[in-house]
Amino acid sequence: MKKIVVIGSSNVDTTLHVKDFPKPGETINAIEITSAGGGKGANQAIAAAKSGAETYFINRVGEDSEGGYITHQLKSYGVDTTYVQTTMGSKTGHAYITLNEAGQNDIIIDHGANYELTVEDIQAASDLFKDVDCVIAQFETPLEATIEAFKLAKKAGKITILNPAPAIDKIPEELLQYTDIITPNETESAKITGIQIKDNSTLATNAEKLHLLGVKNVVITYGDKGAYISSADIETLVPAYKVKATDTTGAGDTFIGYLASNLKADLSNFEEAAKIASRASSIAVQRLGAQPSIPTAKEVENAMEDDE
Numbered sequence: 001m002k003k004i005v006v007i008g009s010s011n012v013d014t015t016l017h018v019k020d021f022p023k024p025g026e027t028i029n030a031i032e033i034t035s036a037g038g039g040k041g042a043n044q045a046i047a048a049a050k051s052g053a054e055t056y057f058i059n060r061v062g063e064d065s066e067g068g069y070i071t072h073q074l075k076s077y078g079v080d081t082t083y084v085q086t087t088m089g090s091k092t093g094h095a096y097i098t099l100n101e102a103g104q105n106d107i108i109i110d111h112g113a114n115y116e117l118t119v120e121d122i123q124a125a126s127d128l129f130k131d132v133d134c135v136i137a138q139f140e141t142p143l144e145a146t147i148e149a150f151k152l153a154k155k156a157g158k159i160t161i162l163n164p165a166p167a168i169d170k171i172p173e174e175l176l177q178y179t180d181i182i183t184p185n186e187t188e189s190a191k192i193t194g195i196q197i198k199d200n201s202t203l204a205t206n207a208e209k210l211h212l213l214g215v216k217n218v219v220i221t222y223g224d225k226g227a228y229i230s231s232a233d234i235e236t237l238v239p240a241y242k243v244k245a246t247d248t249t250g251a252g253d254t255f256i257g258y259l260a261s262n263l264k265a266d267l268s269n270f271e272e273a274a275k276i277a278s279r280a281s282s283i284a285v286q287r288l289g290a291q292p293s294i295p296t297a298k299e300v301e302n303a304m305e306d307d308e
């Protein structure tokens with residue numbers, strides 16, 4: 001069984017369902033208000049756990065009921081929360097999402113305790129890094145903590161996956177130096193490279209630019225068009241599965257959790273692991289929500305058998 005560590009954010013997502021977005025100064029009524037667990041880190045940890053990996057999450061929550069709710073949710077999906085700590089006097093991260101009837105959203109994040117994860121927190125979990133297969137991180141927690149985690153992982157010869165989301169102005173060179181696989185979506189990739197993605201040729205140029213940053217393996221997820229993978233051995237667009245999407249929230253997080261869980265240590269099955277990840281995401285987009293929509297390994301396996 002694969003062992004995966006995810007360092008990252010956890011939020012409570014509060015979604016205000018509205019007909020149209022309010023204009024500046026306008027007051028409108030919500031149709032419905034819903035709440036669920038979210039945050040890229042927590043979603044990716046749950047995806048890894050649902051895909052069958054022994055999964056550990058390193059994170060900070062606030063001293064409030066939301067922190068307890070998040071920890072409970074993670075545990076219910078099988079994520080080990082030994083390294084989820086509470087910051088006294090802080091609030092748990094919260095995302096306020098406005099979702100209109102066309103399926104578009106606006107998101108405002110109160111990062112709360114997510115930004116209080118420290119280098120010392122990572123060092124306190126140092127034994128874990130010697131014992132896992134893969135370490136995953138994003139940009140919703142402090143960069144210094146991620147750099148320390150990747151440094152420990154590489155020292156122990158483990159695979160590191162950087163999901164550079166949300167996009168930041170400049171990724172520190174030290175972090176790139178410890179990154180084995182970078183997984184931006186098309187917008188994040190374009191922000192890093194300065195080249196808009198329109199087709200296979202611009203995907204290839206984006207991948208090339210990402211390699212020039214010093215990262216050997218690149219995955220650019222490209223929504224319903226698929227995922228472009230590029231390494232020393234392979235460069236191809238793994239097409240997305242044709243499905244009717246109802247809610248694409250968490251598609252990228254599902255992809256990353258499944259990719260990490262299915263990759264061999266020498267990355268020799270990069271394309272095959274990306275195909276499984278793509279199949280998992282194609283199931284997630286047909287369901288509502290982020291965390292509840294992530295399929296189990298059995299569901300993905302059955303879907304792939306039915307495809308044959």
Ligand code: ATP
Nearest residue numbers: 185221222223224226240245248250251252278281
């Ligand atoms: P999100 O932020 O919504 O979680 P993302 O922008 O990080 O997603 P995407 O590139 O949209 O990530 O999607 C990740 C993967 O999910 C894609 O590479 C593809 O395999 C799959 N996917 C996304 N949207 C669809 C869709 N409409 N139909 C089928 N597969 C999809």
